[in-house]
Amino acid sequence: MNTLTRNYWSLYMDFLNDFENLKYDGYSISYLFCNFYSQVSKNPALWKQLSSEKFHKHLRSQVNEHKEIQEVFDQFMAQHRRKLQVKKENGLVAFHNDKLLRISRPTILKYFHPSRTIMLQANIRRPNQIKKRSNKKKGSNKVNLSSGNHIKKIKPPKQTVSSTQSQQNLNTDYLSDYSINTKKAVVHLQNRAREIFAAHKNHPLYQNKSFQLYFLNMIAAIVERIEQAKHFLSERPISCVIVSTTHSYINRILAVVAATKGIPSICMQHGIIASEFGYIPKIATIDAVYGNYEVKWYNQLGVPRSSIEIIGHPRFDQAFGRLTTKRSQFNRRLGLNNNKRTLLIVIRNNEDINRWRKLIQTIKKLNLNIIIKNYPSKKPHKLTKEFSFVQSTADYSIYDIFPHVDTVISYTSTVALEASIANKPVFILNRNFDGYSGYFQALGQLVKSDPKQLGEVIMKYFTDSEFKAYASRKRQKFLRIAYPDMSNSGQRLKRSVARLTRK
Structure with missing residues (x-):
């Protein structure tokens, strides 16, 4: 303590x-x-x-x-x-x-x-079905x-x-x-x-x-x-x-x-x-x-x-469900390039917006489709207006999004666990807040507090096959700790x- x-x-x-x-x-x-x-x-x-x-x-x-x-x-x-x-x-x-x-x-x-x-x-x-338990006005x-x-x-x-x-x-x-x-x-x-x-x-x-x-x-x-x-x-x-x-x-x-x-x-x-x-x-x-x-x-x-x-949790069983839309339809609706890999960023409103901005600036040279899921709001995130190459996920749920993205970046959120269950590599922009439990520690180098350092790790993932294998091992290790039973919840x-x- x-x-x-x-x-x-x-x-x-x-x-x-x-x-x-x-x-x-x-x-x-x-x-x-x-x-x-x-x-x-x-x-x-x-x-x-x-x-x-x-x-x-x-x-x-x-x-x-x-x-x-x-x-x-x-x-x-x-x-x-x-x-x-x-x-x-x-x-x-x-x-x-x-x-x-x-x-x-x-x-x-x-x-x-x-x-x-x-x-x-x-x-x-x-209406008209409230049980009367007292003759006195409440x-x-x-x-x-x-x-x-x-x-x-x-x-x-x-x-x-x-x-x-x-x-x-x-x-x-x-x-x-x-x-x-x-x-x-x-x-x-x-x-x-x-x-x-x-x-x-x-x-x-x-x-x-x-x-x-x-x-x-x-x-x-x-x-x-x-x-x-x-x-x-x-x-x-x-x-x-x-x-x-x-x-x-x-x-x-x-x-x-x-x-x-x-x-x-x-x-x-x-x-x-x-x-x-x-x-x-x-x-x-x-x-x-x-x-x-x-x-x-x-x-x-x-x-x-x-x-x-x-x-x-039964809601995580959705990770193993059928596709609700084809990738081509998904890309067309969000305005994404079919020939590019897609990276999903999950951001909680405008929290840490300066760090997220710096992260996007670091990885923009990768020439990826970048989409932002704004949680819990359903409105497009502010950063989608600042960066012309960044798109909103519209009203898609995360389980409609996961099948069509290659990588997920998140704050310390349950969404990161859900993405891992859905077999997606996950990177965490960490913040050591009061009472933090160290939940994502098993992900090793895939967790960074500095957005520039995290951006460099993401670029390494997309350019270095050995590091990509490292990321896969870390995800599997993390799931053995965090969600070891993939049977129906x-x-x-x-x-x-x-x-x-x-x-």
């Missing part, structure tokens, strides 16, 4: 301990609050202090190893976990269909029978810092649903249909939280008014979701819950409440572990990971191997669910 990460996790431990007794129905609110990193990182003054060796003097906790955080969450889960129930044959597998699940309707229908599957959504209410729980008066301030993070994941032929249920009036309990908890803030007036995080307001409003959201999860899991014959990440408070609540009812949960891996802050702690019964990298990473946290399964997920829910 470096100084920043040690201080960050020590600060987090303080938060867990200081608010541990702030409970609703036996559930500690601080353990269900999942936006700690975002609240700390968006406070520039506090984030800067974390790099100071003296910062620990402001804290009561001292975390020296990542496993210490996992250990306290293991204890938390042990308090709530009940013996797994013997499931009925007609038990339902519930997929929480948030924007990070990324398992398409056809995939779910292919491996899970519609009559034994339910798609769970969070915020969409069906009031707003949003508060200001001094009283229970309602104000229109910071909203809890909105959980959206992907419009591409149609629920046709699949049963759909809505957490919002299981709401009850929790206003009285929320006001009590918010007042208790204010008392805790007052008792820690000089704390580097709690004294921040924005954090106080955000946390008070999140108390209302967490309490509401606890009740919704409890009623949903009591009234539906659920045999297994599948979530995209337990670093979303709704998903974490679903996994924890499911555990209290003896219902197993599977947490899919929604992206590569580029930063440790988004993957510690582990919460679900099983974490479905991509490969050996995650197995080793979680093992270092003290997580039992039995609770980690290499399942990959949807089928592996189905087997894991069957194992957890069999009689």
